[in-house]
Amino acid sequence: MALDCIKTNLSIPHHNPKEERKDEQKPLVFDARVLSHQSSIPQQFIWPDTEKPKVNAPELLVPLIDLGGFLSGDPVAAMEASKLVGEACQKHGFFLVVNHGVDEKLIADAHRYMDSFFELPLSEKQKAQRKIGEHWGYASSFTGRFCSKLPWKETLSFRYSADKNSVKLVQDYFLNTMGDNYAEFGKLYQRYCECMSTLSLGIMELLGISLGVSKAHFREFFEDNDSIMRLNYYPTCQKPDLTLGTGPHCDPTSLTILHQDQVGGLQVFVDDEWRSINPNSKAFVVNIGDTFMALSNGKYKSCLHRAVVNSVAQRKSLAFFLCPKSDKMVTPPTELVDSCNPRICPDFTWAMLLEFTQKHYRADMKTLEMFKKWLQQTN
Ligand SMILES: C=C1C[C@]23C[C@H]1CC[C@H]2[C@]1(C)CCC[C@@](C)(C(=O)O)[C@H]1[C@@H]3C(=O)O
């Protein structure tokens, strides 16, 4: 299986059977302060030739979808925005939104707090250390989780729930893992996640309209979302053409709302080519993930993307991964299924797909395909 090195009892073939197993290797520590300056990098970070990045991919110019009119209730603006969203999602599964209603200062603060988190000494960040088998926490690369094709990044991930019984989940996470000094961090990211959840529900309305399903259908489905927020830090690397910050993948989640800093490094695969999405502080990059691809019965594409690193400037991004409440059945609306459009995927729950990506398969560009095989084998 593609969860490089993690033992599994599945009989789906491993992507690269020659990869060494974790227990046959020396433990590796990803210490950005040291590794950033080294002219040679440990082999675990060197990606195979077929996946090595082109650091300066040509820029892809994408139209900015203006949400201003739609968010203020203008039905004509809603139709226009939904048409653009639909076209982008049929073609490659991603688009940029501006006038999204999220306060600029909140976004700037979310970046500032992220900067100060990753600047903390390792021992402080490790208060939130992600434990094996857990989905949340601080991870310094994924040295304990995978043993090859390691990503050149540190991440802090935490859970957000829109359920009315979990109104302070993010706030409590920071207090409980990092301590009282981080109360402001918790409050800030609680607010940021709430805004991301609200924006996602608006985009779900546009997706519903564009798919010819009611405007309320997907909004209601995600109203009690149980999502993931992730802060990504990509240190500089002296060999940026050998490694990747995040390898080529489709997000297994439903919809991703990303805000990148001014450095650049996000690339999407469009028309058989990797293209750069240049930073725009006023825009969020939105992409469809595998779960929404299944919900749209394949009408909308899960977007293939990756993040490259560079030798000059460290980079950071904020990613909100919208996910359904974990036990909700992921099934497309009846309008999207008929004899010409048979089901692309059997019913599943987000809990099942999350388990698959955390325990059995390292998410990549084939996650949905491999998950379907796994579902068939386990049922
Ligand atoms: C459910 C998730 C798994 C990952 C984080 C979220 C959504 C995207 C996934 C990921 C980023 C896809 C690329 C590989 C991965 C291992 C990573 O590089 O971080 C994935 C995340 C993960 O499994 O932690």
Ligand SMILES: O=C(O)CCC(=O)C(=O)O
């Ligand atoms: O940092 C980026 O630009 C992309 C990150 C990403 O794709 C992810 O975390 O899933």
Ligand SMILES: [Fe+2]
């Ligand atoms: Fe992603």
